[in-house]
Amino acid sequence: MTLMKSLLSGAAMTALSAGAALADPALIFDLGGKFDKSFNEAAYMGAQRWVEETGGSYRELEMQSEAQREQALRRLAESGSNPIVMTGFAFGDVLSQVAGDYPDTKFAIIDMVVEAPNVQSVVFTEEQGSYLAGVMAAMASESDTVGFIGGMDIPLIHKFECGFAQGFKSVKPEGQVLINYTGTTPAAWNDPVKGGELARAQISQGADVIYAAAGGTGIGVLQAAADEGILSIGVDSNQNMLHPGKVLTSMVKQVDNAVYDAFMAGTDLEPGIKVMDLEAGGVDVAIDENNQELITPEMQAAVDEAKAAITSGEVEVHDYMTDNTCPAT
Template identity: 85%
Template sequence: MSLIKSLLAGTALTALTALTTGVALAEPALIYDLGGKFDKSFNEAAFAGATRWVEETGGTYRELEMQSEAQREQALRRLAEVGANPIVMTGFAFGDVLTQIAGDYPDTKFAIIDMVVEAPNVQSIVFTEEQGSYLAGVMAGMKSESGTVGFIGGMDIPLIHKFECGFAQGFKSTQPEGNVLVNYTGTTPAAWNDPVKGGELARAQKSQGADVIYAAAGGTGIGILQAAADEGILSIGVDSNQNHLHPGQVLTSMVKRVDNAVFDAFTAGDQLMPGIKVMDLAAGGVDIVVDDSNRDLVDAEMQTAVDEAKAGISGGEIAVHDYMSDNACPAS
């Protein structure tokens, strides 16, 4: 595998400055959001896509793990100045900064995941998280014996309400009179990396009767899945496949193919097409995972229900509500 140029922590911007004195190579770059690339969730999915690109092409790329909100603008500018192209960033929180600076680097292509930025050199990659979460909700509804399930989100923002709303709709499709408990970890970016609080919320939901809990909380979700396993109830992972973290106790994972988004952007290089790219269920952008770690939890009836739901969503017979279309959730 070719060398991956890792620009991390406090040395990141210094390293970028030093590189400006040499020949700028048109390597792609990836900036992870807070929580780090090994969060076993969103960021790690992005890392997997970059790794696959290296393995298949022999190329090299630059990467940066965010340490604070203050780094966003400086990191983007320095990467653009050293010739990285395209520059891919994970997370809606880059939206404002990218909007401000994209026009300053018209020859650089940018890709932002989970946010729409309208600029002639920006590709905005969005997912139909509500569709994949609907499938997770169907599974939770069929597995729950108490009729009460839980949802724990990370930062309380409209994007994560898409997960919550789709999950609730899928659950209610199987248990119309059932109950969905909802909590969020916080209102700041720190909410993505607080597994202790995630565990506390999971235990609180279990005490209220939840026997399946869906964690859509980035690194915080590790604490949620752990607490659910400790309490003898089931959990649902998110973004990356987390079934293996607690085999037999993670009902499924709602995977969001951030890896494919990064791989495709790196492959396109400076020919990256601007505009909005929607990665939905039909296009393989979202899905649920059944593998050796959770197969015994998924009986034939559940698999049939999931398959029928997939076909209904992809074919348009099942309309899964997008919370961000009206900031409302009819299934709540």
């Protein structure tokens, strides 16, 4: 975006730092764009809520390439932004290199752990929310075959896949979960055409509910599912409204809350690991006016039961990232 290019030019950044108050927070969006209807957009909504409640202002950048990460972080830190929040695991290595050079700046990274005295690492139990989505998919499926389409093939997205499969198998142990990933590079997050192609391939194999954990690519999955007359499951943001009556639910990660909380904390942001799990309201499945007719009383009861079992510890949802395995697949 033009904004990104202008902010990364030295002259523009000098003018910005000269004219802006110190300690304005900043938000850096990952590849896929601010309005991806998913992960980045959830972060944006959190920042906007902070603006509406406080009347404050913040800086924002949209990544256009991997090469811009370090430059963006350094320029924002040098301009006085504090705290600086970034969305996505891909900032991990760069932040590890940069954070120590700006000890007076607080950083928050979502979906990655970076151990530094001025960094807050926000992580979610995606496997728990995905388990609930799997329960719902199993109860809605008539073919006993469902699909999972991930974006970039990385351990983080396998957390979604594994939790979903475990939830599905808890209801239909003999059922089948079809699994595909869009790619192995960051471009996998923003390829709705490929997402649609993978969805249609899974439908041809009998899938009648497909869960997309693929950022902007998921938009193509949801569209293909609606076009083919099957149900889909959205991710990160509430995507139920994209195809009312066709999206069974969305596995919502409260990325908005993570950004809002970081902005509210300001320079008092506490370093360390912040876990946003089911019990803390960090993940959930979305039920609203767009999908409520799809939710039977039996399905709602099963979701409520699963939530209680997970929060009590009766049901332990496997975290793929602990050992890079998934017992349910």
